[in-house]
Amino acid sequence: MDSPATRRALIFDADDTLWENNILFERVIEDYLDWLAHPTLDRGEIRSMIDDIEAANTRTHGYGARAFLTNLGQTFERLNARPVSEAETREIERLATALLEHRIELMPGVMDVLGTLGRRHDLYLLTKGDSAEQQRKVAASGVAQHFRHVHIVPEKDVTVYLEVARQHDLDPANTWMIGNSPKSDILPARAAGMNAVYIPHVSSWVLEHAEIDPADTSVLHLSALPALLEHF
Known part of the structure; x- marks a missing residue:
């Protein structure tokens, strides 16, 4: 990995990455x-x-x-x-x-992490689900201020990641997807040529489970969100 001083595009998942879901x-x-x-x-x-x-x-x-x-x-x-x-x-x-009622329980340290990373890098939010429901959750969380753009999509697959990269003119090699879901966050981002940060959640939905290649050096495995500050 390059020096943390290198400016990158960081795309964050929302549910079970920024807040409990x-x-x-x-x-x-x-x-x-x-x-x-x-x-x-x-x-x-x-x-x-x-x-x-x-x-x-x-x-x-x-x-x-x-x-x-x-x-x-x-x-x-x-x-x-x-x-x-x-x-x-x-x-x-x-x-x-x-x-x-879309009650939000933020993960520990979310606001500090986003505030710090937002000064170093370009942050984007990519979340899937019902558009109106996800919009209400984003608004209730207070995190939108940290992101250049918030994307809400019905599903997260490789075509979505390619479109996000195209829309914002992102270099996939310098872009990282950060999330808890192998199926929706890690594997499709890697298929789109992006890097990924996998932060597992103890209660991830069974339908989001998938196998991540342990030999894939473009996937960074971290135990908690604040550890991002040591790498970016």
Whole structure:
């Protein structure tokens, strides 16, 4: 790696990189499983069902709190072999209040890290999901001031990274994607010719898992966001 004084383009993921995300969904799932109290299936079996429904629905419903509620409603219907009632729908929504209100829990040190790196490098934000929902989360987080541009896309694949590079005239060899998801952050950025920083999260969504080549020297593995300041 070049000297930290070299100015670079740093593209940040948002969910589970700058603020907590999946852990909020996990809390809702735990409350949902408590509420269901299914008489025959255990929690692991129901959780596997939720994962399967989510995997199928992301293609049509996308990501975010509303899509997640749809998944929980369909899980209920599959388990009970009947439509979910209005009262039950309201209860599922009540369980997901924190998600629907877009409450933000920033990762430790986020503002200091972004403030420091923004003086050294050109920062961009790239997040996927429902546009209106992600816009509200970005606004609630207070991080937008640190970025030259905020990109919100329905999916993050190699074509998105190539378009971001084209739009901002970025040199991929001098550009780094920083995120927690091998599937959405690391692998497509590398396919676009960019470097990457992988900062794993203890509660990353199962659908974001993928294998990173351990021999790929263009992927920097860090344990936490503040460690970026030692490299950039």
